[in-house]
Amino acid sequence: MLAKDTALGRGLGLLLALESEQALVRDGLGVLEIAAIAGRDKGQVSRGLKTLASLGLVDRDPETLDYRIGWRVFAMAAQAGDRRLLTAAPPVLRELVASLGETAHLSVMTAGEVLTVLSEPSPNAVRASGWSGRRVPAHCTSAGRALLLDHDRAALEALYPGGALPPGGPQAPRDVAELARRIAVARGEGHAPTSEELEPGLVAVAAPIRDFRGRIVAALNVSGPKFRFEDHLDGAGQEIRGAADELSRQLGWAVHHSRTAA
Amino acid sequence: MLAKDTALGRGLGLLLALESEQALVRDGLGVLEIAAIAGRDKGQVSRGLKTLASLGLVDRDPETLDYRIGWRVFAMAAQAGDRRLLTAAPPVLRELVASLGETAHLSVMTAGEVLTVLSEPSPNAVRASGWSGRRVPAHCTSAGRALLLDHDRAALEALYPGGALPPGGPQAPRDVAELARRIAVARGEGHAPTSEELEPGLVAVAAPIRDFRGRIVAALNVSGPKFRFEDHLDGAGQEIRGAADELSRQLGWAVHHSRTAA
DNA sequence: AACTGTAGTTGTGTTCAGCGCAACCCGCGC
DNA sequence: GCGCGGGTTGCGCTGAACACAACTACAGTT
Numbered sequence: 046m047l048a049k050d051t052a053l054g055r056g057l058g059l060l061l062a063l064e065s066e067q068a069l070v071r072d073g074l075g076v077l078e079i080a081a082i083a084g085r086d087k088g089q090v091s092r093g094l095k096t097l098a099s100l101g102l103v104d105r106d107p108e109t110l111d112y113r114i115g116w117r118v119f120a121m122a123a124q125a126g127d128r129r130l131l132t133a134a135p136p137v138l139r140e141l142v143a144s145l146g147e148t149a150h151l152s153v154m155t156a157g158e159v160l161t162v163l164s165e166p167s168p169n170a171v172r173a174s175g176w177s178g179r180r181v182p183a184h185c186t187s188a189g190r191a192l193l194l195d196h197d198r199a200a201l202e203a204l205y206p207g208g209a210l211p212p213g214g215p216q217a218p219r220d221v222a223e224l225a226r227r228i229a230v231a232r233g234e235g236h237a238p239t240s241e242e243l244e245p246g247l248v249a250v251a252a253p254i255r256d257f258r259g260r261i262v263a264a265l266n267v268s269g270p271k272f273r274f275e276d277h278l279d280g281a282g283q284e285i286r287g288a289a290d291e292l293s294r295q296l297g298w299a300v301h302h303s304r305t306a307a
Numbered sequence: 308m309l310a311k312d313t314a315l316g317r318g319l320g321l322l323l324a325l326e327s328e329q330a331l332v333r334d335g336l337g338v339l340e341i342a343a344i345a346g347r348d349k350g351q352v353s354r355g356l357k358t359l360a361s362l363g364l365v366d367r368d369p370e371t372l373d374y375r376i377g378w379r380v381f382a383m384a385a386q387a388g389d390r391r392l393l394t395a396a397p398p399v400l401r402e403l404v405a406s407l408g409e410t411a412h413l414s415v416m417t418a419g420e421v422l423t424v425l426s427e428p429s430p431n432a433v434r435a436s437g438w439s440g441r442r443v444p445a446h447c448t449s450a451g452r453a454l455l456l457d458h459d460r461a462a463l464e465a466l467y468p469g470g471a472l473p474p475g476g477p478q479a480p481r482d483v484a485e486l487a488r489r490i491a492v493a494r495g496e497g498h499a500p501t502s503e504e505l506e507p508g509l510v511a512v513a514a515p516i517r518d519f520r521g522r523i524v525a526a527l528n529v530s531g532p533k534f535r536f537e538d539h540l541d542g543a544g545q546e547i548r549g550a551a552d553e554l555s556r557q558l559g560w561a562v563h564h565s566r567t568a569a
Numbered sequence: 570a571a572c573t574g575t576a577g578t579t580g581t582g583t584t585c586a587g588c589g590c591a592a593c594c595c596g597c598g599c
Numbered sequence: 600g601c602g603c604g605g606g607t608t609g610c611g612c613t614g615a616a617c618a619c620a621a622c623t624a625c626a627g628t629t
C-alpha cells in the first residue's frame with residue numbers, strides 16, 4: 046500500500062519535496078535540503094533529480110543549482126484541465142437540469158465573445174437546443190458576466206474601448222460603468238443573474254469555474270423564460286455556484302476563500 | 308543522459324503517457340494502452356500506476372478503471388514555473404494579439420524542447436487554442452531561436468551532439484552550423500523570424516525574455532499563416548521585441564545595452 | 570596561499586526490488 | 600459453456616538503487 050518501498054515512490058518523494066512549504070518560501074531547494082526532506086542519501090537524490098530534470102518535471106537554476114517544479118508539470122495540468130472540464134461537466138449539467146428544470150450550459154470566452162460549448166436542454170424547453178456552438182456577446186449575458194468576474198474597471202475599459210457597449214436586449218447595460226457595477230454586484234454574490242438583457246422574456250444566472258491557478262476558464266449557466274424562472278433565480282444561483290465550485294475543485298482549484306476576489 | 312534506463316525514469320514514463328494525444332482525446336487511459344505507449348510490460352505498468360495513484364499523481368476512474376492525471380499534479384502546477392512571469396504575461400499577450408491580429412504565445416525551454424506555456428488566440432484563428440502545453444523542437448521554431456539566442460557555437464554543439472539536427476519543416480536548418488548562423492542573425496536583430504521551418508505555410512517571429520540576471524528564461528512569439536503574416540514579420544518583430552523587453556523589465560532586467568549579449 | 574566548510578557529483582561492492590513471463594481473475598458477448 | 604480483452608498477481612533472475620565514501624568546486628577566513 047505505502048509507496049515508500051518502491052524506487053518509483055522514493056524518486057517521486059523528491060518531486061513532492063519541492064511541493065513543501067520550504068520550497069515555496071525561497072522558490073527552489075538545493076540537493077541537500079531535498080535529501081533532508083525526503084530522508085534519503087544526497088548522492089541518490091542528485092541522481093534522481095537528474096532524471097526528473099531530463100523529463101522536464103523539475104527545472105534547475107544553473108546559477109544557484111536549486112531545483113524547482115518544472116514547466117512541464119504546469120503544461121500537463123493546463124492541457125489535462127481543458128479535457129477534464131469537458132468530461133466532468135456533462136453530469137453536472139444534467140444534475141442542474143434535473144434540479145432546476147431549465148436548460149443548463151457550459152461556456153467559455155473566445156475573442157471577446159461567449160461561446161457555448163456544452164448544453165443540456167431541459168425537458169420543458171420551448172425550443173429544442175441549438176445553443177451548442179453559439180456565440181453571444183459577453184456584456185449582456187449571465188455567462189459573460191461570470192467570465193468577466195475578475196475584470197476590474199480598467200480591464201473592462203480595455204475590452205470595450207471608448208466605453209461604449211454593443212447593443213443588447215432591453216435591460217442590457219448601456220456603458221462600461223454600468224457593466225462594471227453589475228459585475229461588482231455579481232462578484233459579491235458569487236453568481237451573476239441577468240434578466241432580459243439578451244432577449245425579452247429570457248432570464249439566466251451563471252457562476253464562474255476556475256482552473257488550478259484560480260483563473261476563470263469557463264462558466265456554468267442556466268437560462269429559462271422569465272415567467273417561469275424569474276422567481277427562482279436566486280436559489281438557482283446558489284445551486285449553480287455550488288456546481289461550478291465543484292467543477293473548479295476537480296480542476297485543482299481550492300475553493301476556500303470563495304468571497305475573495307483575485 | 309537518457310532517462311530510460313532508470314526505474315524512476317521508466318515509472319515516470321507512465322505519467323507522461325497520460326499526456327499523450329490519445330489520453331487527451333478521452334481524458335484517461337487503460338493499463339494496456341499506457342503499457343503500449345510507454346513500451347513496457349502490462350504487469351509492471353499496473354504496479355507502477357498503483358504507486359503513482361497512492362501519491363495522487365494519477366487518479367483512477369473506478370468505473371472504467373482508466374487512469375488520468377491526478378489532483379496532485381494540479382496542485383503542483385499551481386506552484387510550478389515562474390509566477391511573476393505568469394501573471395505579467397497575459398496582458399502583454401493580449402496587447403500583441405490586439406495589435407497584430409495573430410496568435411501570440413509565451414514559451415519556455417524544458418528538457419531541450421520548446422514548451423508553449425500560455426497562448427492567446429487571435430480572433431481570426433482557424434482553430435482555437437490547442438497550443439498551450441504543446442512541445443515543439445527548438446531548432447526550427449522562432450521561439451526556440453529566441454530561447455537559444457545566447458548560445459554560442461560550442462553550446463549548440465553540446466546541445467546537438469554530432470552536429471545533426473532532428474528533422475523539421477521545409478526551410479528548417481539542416482545542421483548546427485546553419486542553426487548557429489541563423490541565431491547570429493537573430494541576435495543582431497533582437498528578434499527571431501522563421502518562415503516555414505516547422506510547417507509549410509506557417510511563419511512566426513519571437514523575442515527573448517530575460518530575468519534579473521540577464522538569463523533568457525522565456526520567449527514571446529507570434530505566429531500566423533504565411534499568406535497573411537509574412538509581409539508584416541519585420542514590423543511585428545520590432546513590436547514583439549518591445550513587449551518582451553517590457554516583460555524583462557518587470558522581472559528586474561535593465562534593458563539598456565540591447566545589442567550586447569550575455 | 571593554505572585552511573575550513575559547504576554543496577554537489579561520482580565511484581563501488583552489495584543486495585534488493587524491478588524485470589519479463591506466465592498464470593490467474595473477472596466481466597462480456599457470441 | 601467458451602473465448603476474449605483488460606487487469607492483477609506470483610515467481611525466479613538480473614540489473615539498478617542503495618549507503619558510504621572519495622572527490623570536485625567554490626566561498627570565506629586568517
